[in-house]
Amino acid sequence: MIDQRSQAIEIEALDKWYGHFQVLRNIDLNVTQGERIVVCGPSGSGKSTLIRCVNRLEEHQRGSIRVNGIVLNDSVKNLDAIRREVGMVFQHFNLFPHLTVKENCALPQILSRQKKRADAEALAMHFLEKVRIPEQADKYPGQLSGGQQQRVAIARALCMTPKIMLFDEPTSALDPEMVKEVLDTMVALAEEGMTMIVVTHEMGFARKVADRVVFMEAGEIVEANDPETFFNAPDSARTRNFLSNIMH
Amino acid sequence: MSTLNMDAVGALPNPSLPPRRTRKSFVQLLFGDLVSACLTVAVGALLLSMVPVLNWAVFDAIWTTNDPAACSQGGACWAFIVAKFRFIIFGTYPPDEQWRPLLVMGIILAMILGSLSPRLWGARLIYLWVFAVVVMLVLMAGGVFGLEPVSTSKWGGLPITLLLALLSLGLGFPFAIFLALGRRSNLPIARMLSVLTIELVRGLPLVGLLFVASILLPLLLPAGWSIDKLGRTLAALTIFAAAYLAEVIRGGLQGVPSGQVEAAKALGIPGWKAVAHIVLPQALQKVIPPLTNTAIVMVKNTSLVLIVGVFDMLSASRVAATDPMWPAPFVESYVFVALIYFVICFGISHYARWLESRVQARSYR
Ligand SMILES: Nc1ncnc2c1ncn2[C@@H]1O[C@H](COP(=O)(O)OP(=O)(O)OP(=O)(O)O)[C@@H](O)[C@H]1O
Ligand SMILES: [Mg+2]
Numbered sequence: 001m002i003d004q005r006s007q008a009i010e011i012e013a014l015d016k017w018y019g020h021f022q023v024l025r026n027i028d029l030n031v032t033q034g035e036r037i038v039v040c041g042p043s044g045s046g047k048s049t050l051i052r053c054v055n056r057l058e059e060h061q062r063g064s065i066r067v068n069g070i071v072l073n074d075s076v077k078n079l080d081a082i083r084r085e086v087g088m089v090f091q092h093f094n095l096f097p098h099l100t101v102k103e104n105c106a107l108p109q110i111l112s113r114q115k116k117r118a119d120a121e122a123l124a125m126h127f128l129e130k131v132r133i134p135e136q137a138d139k140y141p142g143q144l145s146g147g148q149q150q151r152v153a154i155a156r157a158l159c160m161t162p163k164i165m166l167f168d169e170p171t172s173a174l175d176p177e178m179v180k181e182v183l184d185t186m187v188a189l190a191e192e193g194m195t196m197i198v199v200t201h202e203m204g205f206a207r208k209v210a211d212r213v214v215f216m217e218a219g220e221i222v223e224a225n226d227p228e229t230f231f232n233a234p235d236s237a238r239t240r241n242f243l244s245n246i247m248h
Numbered sequence: 249m250s251t252l253n254m255d256a257v258g259a260l261p262n263p264s265l266p267p268r269r270t271r272k273s274f275v276q277l278l279f280g281d282l283v284s285a286c287l288t289v290a291v292g293a294l295l296l297s298m299v300p301v302l303n304w305a306v307f308d309a310i311w312t313t314n315d316p317a318a319c320s321q322g323g324a325c326w327a328f329i330v331a332k333f334r335f336i337i338f339g340t341y342p343p344d345e346q347w348r349p350l351l352v353m354g355i356i357l358a359m360i361l362g363s364l365s366p367r368l369w370g371a372r373l374i375y376l377w378v379f380a381v382v383v384m385l386v387l388m389a390g391g392v393f394g395l396e397p398v399s400t401s402k403w404g405g406l407p408i409t410l411l412l413a414l415l416s417l418g419l420g421f422p423f424a425i426f427l428a429l430g431r432r433s434n435l436p437i438a439r440m441l442s443v444l445t446i447e448l449v450r451g452l453p454l455v456g457l458l459f460v461a462s463i464l465l466p467l468l469l470p471a472g473w474s475i476d477k478l479g480r481t482l483a484a485l486t487i488f489a490a491a492y493l494a495e496v497i498r499g500g501l502q503g504v505p506s507g508q509v510e511a512a513k514a515l516g517i518p519g520w521k522a523v524a525h526i527v528l529p530q531a532l533q534k535v536i537p538p539l540t541n542t543a544i545v546m547v548k549n550t551s552l553v554l555i556v557g558v559f560d561m562l563s564a565s566r567v568a569a570t571d572p573m574w575p576a577p578f579v580e581s582y583v584f585v586a587l588i589y590f591v592i593c594f595g596i597s598h599y600a601r602w603l604e605s606r607v608q609a610r611s612y613r
Contacts, residue, residue: 057510083516094511097611098529111525112516142611160515 007066008033008164008195009054014063016049023049024060025219031164031197036190038206038227039199041216042242047199050216051166054197055086068163087162091169093149095141095156101128102137105156112160120159127155131185147178151185158189165189167198201246207231215239305583316574328577329584332568336584339404339564345396349407352384356410364599366606381415400478404559406588408478412550412560413592415482417543420489427494429523432501442494449491454552457484462556481553489546496538500531533607540600544593551589561585 007030014027023046031037039047052058054065056072056079065072067082096104105124109115115123128134131151133144141149150170157165167186171179183205190196190209200206206213206227213230215223215238223236234240272280279285308323312330319325329336338346359380363373388407391397430442449457461484462477469475475483504527512522532539554563565581 055514057513080516083514086514088511088514090507090511092507094505094507096508096511096526096530098533107525108512108515108517111521112518140610156515 006032008035008068009197010064010066011050011054012064014050014053014060014065016046016053016058016060016062023219024053027063027219027221029214029221029224031195033163034193034195035211036195036209037197037212037214038210039197039214039216040201040203040206040242040246041222045216046219047216048168051088051168051197051199054164054166055083055088057088084160085162086164086166087157087160088166089150089153089157089168089170091173093141093146093153093173095149095153097141100138100140101133101144101152104141104152105159108156109159123159124155127158128152130158130188131155145178146174147181150174150178150182154182154185154189164195164197167196167200169199169201171200171202203231203247215242217242319577320575324583325574325577325580328569328574328580331574332565332571332581335405335568336561336565336581337406339408339559339561340402341404341407342396342398342402345390345398348387348390348395348398349403349405352387352407353410355380355384355387356414366603377418381418384411400476401559403478405564406561408553408559409547409550409561412482412485412553412558413547416485416489416550417493417546419482419486420493420546423486423490424493424497425528427490428497428501431494431498445487446491446494449487450495454484454488454549455555457488458552458556460484477556478558481556481558485546485550485553488549489542492542492545493539496535496542497531499538500533500535501527503534504530536600536604536607540597544596547592547596548589561588 009029009031011027011029014024015022016024027050029037029050039050041047049058053060054067054072068085070078070081070085072078072082095101096107099107102121102124105127106117106120109120109123110117113120125134125137128137131154133148133151133155136144136148136152141152144152154170170186171182174182179202183202186196186198186205187209196209198205198210210227212224213227214221215230215234215236217238223230223234223239225235229235230239231243234243277284278288304322305324308321310319310321310323310325310327313319313327316328319327334343334346338349341349359377362368363377386392387395388403388411389398389400427442427446430438431446433439433442452460458481461480465475465480465483508526508530509522512526517526550560551562553560554566559567562585565585566578569576569578569581
């Protein structure tokens with residue numbers, strides 16, 4: 001029991017198909033509280049699908065997922081509880097373009113937590129300060145740079161006070177000069193002890209922050225190791241091959 | 249031309265300034281190339297051909313007279329409009345009570361002006377509108393607060409046009425949202441009902457729908473039930489507006505990327521709240537131009553109610569023109585009514601343009 005509590009995410013024998021195409025094959029992955037996992041792998045290997053299964057943006061067909069001890073099944077109550085625990089940041093930000101930055105952060109709290117507007121806005125400003133863009137609060141997302149938008153998206157997710165954060169290639173839609181500001185924000189978050197699963201090809205970030213690096217290929221987890229081993233002496237030949245491809 | 253350009257390039261006075269715009273002369277603008285020249289000549293010819301119209305409408309026109317016979321000179325008889333103004337505007341509404349429809353129009357104008365700014369949109373404004381509509385209907389119908397009862401068969405003119413347009417769009421809009429959402433829903437029954445309603449209504453001409461509502465509906469209703477003619481007409485206009493608006497809104501819904509719904513889900517926003525606060529506002533913003541178009545068409549469609557005997561502004565003007573005292577000034581009547589329609593529709597389209605520019609301003613860097 002105590003052991004279970006320390007687990008943030010437990011994924012067991014997970015299988016998922018799109019039609020007849022199997023995207024995820026027998027995935028086992030446990031993430032303990034405060035652990036930072038970086039997931040990498042070639043395009044189409046199922047990285048996004050895997051983390052999207054955790055908060056049921058995609059439904060899995062076999063196996064089990066538990067988040068902070070809550071079983072992810074057809075129960076709406078459980079799903080709501082899990083989505084309370086889990087925040088998500090998307091590759092393309094997915095900010096609400098018709099709302100100002102501040103409203104983007106405040107409205108979800110009002111709609112899903114029944115918070116008072118004043119409280120919601122105060123928390124919104126708190127996290128906007130944390131991602132260092134409080135001065136943009138009254139602008140619309142379309143008026144910000146990509147890096148700023150992604151930081152707003154992180155602030156918006158943090159406003160829901162999640163215990164776990166999922167990142168799906170948060171920097172790959174950004175111009176190179178904006179990658180750093182977003183990664184810095186994520187590093188700061190990691191230093192505060194947030195449990196994180198980050199799909200990314202930023203290997204510098206993985207080395208610096210990750211407790212474990214997971215390599216996926218063709219819907220399978222090929223290797224999961226601490227960054228030291230992963231980058232310097234990977235177990236699998238496939239990992240080695242992948243690494244040599246992305247690190248010129 | 250070309251030497252001017254050469255100079256501008258050759259001198260390069262200050263590279264940090266944008267190059268000076270070379271301005272074309274007036275003659276160059278009108279006759280600079282073949283297409284412009286042809287267009288200029290064509291427009292000129294058109295303007296010349298308008299001279300007789302201008303003579304009729306302005307120079308030969310009779311503006312004021314108490315003697316209808318004075319109007320048989322060949323010029324426009326605006327005196328007729330002046331004389332029949334109250335009838336065209338208020339129809340057969342009892343003259344002593346015409347302050348009531350006048351007040352109703354005042355309320356409509358005030359409410360519309362008060363609702364223009366999107367900053368004020370919200371639940372409270374909707375309650376205010378519901379209240380305003382009740383007040384307006386009470387004012388028109390009377391029978392309470394010492395107001396003399398006036399049956400709907402006596403209502404007429406511009407207030408009827410405005411009320412029909414406003415109510416059919418106002419009631420049709422929420423209905424259209426349900427139809428549009430229903431058409432995209434995963435529930436087969438909801439989808440089928442929406443598709444059926446939309447396709448059925450769109451497949452019928454409005455005239456047919458008005459006939460169905462005014463003649464067939466009373467026969468279909470169980471004995472003892474009745475809805476008055478104005479109510480039936482309004483029902484037909486509403487469902488017609490709803491079907492067309494629904495298709496416009498559906499187009500907007502399709503344009504909202506799936507990432508928006510995913511973000512809302514990931515944030516734990518309940519489904520229907522996500523639709524109301526995240527998806528719908530974006531969908532509607534995307535379809536402001538076609539929504540405007542539908543609104544304008546519906547305003548003008550209200551004039552069709554005259555074929556089922558509802559006495560709108562167009563009917564009133566036609567009846568006015570048949571007065572044997574006057575030399576059948578139909579054209580003047582129609583021009584006058586057209587002018588009122590134009591003012592309304594132009595206002596709507598101008599407002600929509602302003603709304604759109606607001607939306608666009610938000611996406612500028
Ligand atoms: N909705 C869908 N329907 C059918 N196939 C899908 C769907 N979504 C993803 N796929 C397929 O599933 C596979 C895994 O997709 P996924 O997005 O998880 O890959 P990924 O590892 O995140 O790749 P990338 O690095 O390009 O983001 C891909 O082959 C993709 O074509
Ligand atoms: Mg992906």
